[in-house]
């Protein structure tokens with residue numbers, strides 16, 4: 001049986017992105033796999049009145065089950081209303097859909113947005129597959145994100161050794177042919193908590209800390225020039241906050257040289273045509289740091305609620321910070 005996202009109280013990304021591009025801010029796209037993460041995302045979004053994209057990756061579908069995740073997202077809309085958010089603007093999005101079949105099943109199942117990631121295929125095949133997904137999704141008013149260029153790093157089952165920046169000369173043709181609603185580009189962000197090797201970084205002479213290479217804003221500018229006002233997406237945009245890496249390491253973890261995208265670079269990107277910024281690793285780090293700390297401080301605790309509660313609070317704090325201080329999406333969904 002087919003379900004429309006509209007019956008679940010979800011929205012697609014069309015209007016949300018148009019406003020974000022015009023307003024010079026970006027919508028947070030947070031991945032979720034479990035209840036505590038979802039609660040933290042919804043609490044942070046409801047309290048700040050920020051539109052939000054709930055992302056489900058292949059790894060999440062394998063871990064938690066696609067059916068369960070969809071009903072959780074449906075529950076999240078009702079939960080948001082209970083928190084006093086009268087008109088929640090919540091998108092349920094498939095992250096890195098890798099086939100027409102997966103995208104179709106999500107459209108039929110109540111997702112309001114899907115990504116078809118055919119970026120590893122030759123250009124013409126990427127166009128063809130993306131176009132096929134768009135044709136189907138648009139029949140149900142579901143919006144489609146496509147990707148051009150390849151990101152480095154590992155995220156669930158998406159992995160690549162090296163990045164290939166998006167070629168600005170391809171974007172007009174690609175968007176025209178595929179009719180996709182937004183475009184994920186590669187300008188130096190990457191998946192995971194180890195976005196750069198120490199060799200790719202420089203060291204701050206004062207603190208001795210690694211400083212990652214800057215994003216390719218010249219490529220972003222060239223793309224914006226080719227596609228004025230078209231919604232652009234950044235994947236792999238966690239900042240890997242040092243406080244969480246330290247928290248993990250201080251309490252028995254081993255995350256040497258974990259490094260992300262500095263927040264001031266994302267702030268700059270959010271003001272451009274970039275209107276969706278994907279953040280996953282930061283939530284993993286906040287959760288793991290908080291749990292490790294709790295285990296160290298309360299070795300006698302064994303009720304999961306005892307350690308998941310501070311983990312949830314830490315994630316909520318992190319999500320709220322991103323919304324207000326990095327993306328600027330607070331107050332945009334009243």
Ligand SMILES: [Zn+2]
Pocket residue numbers: 096155158191235236278
């Ligand atoms: Zn991604």
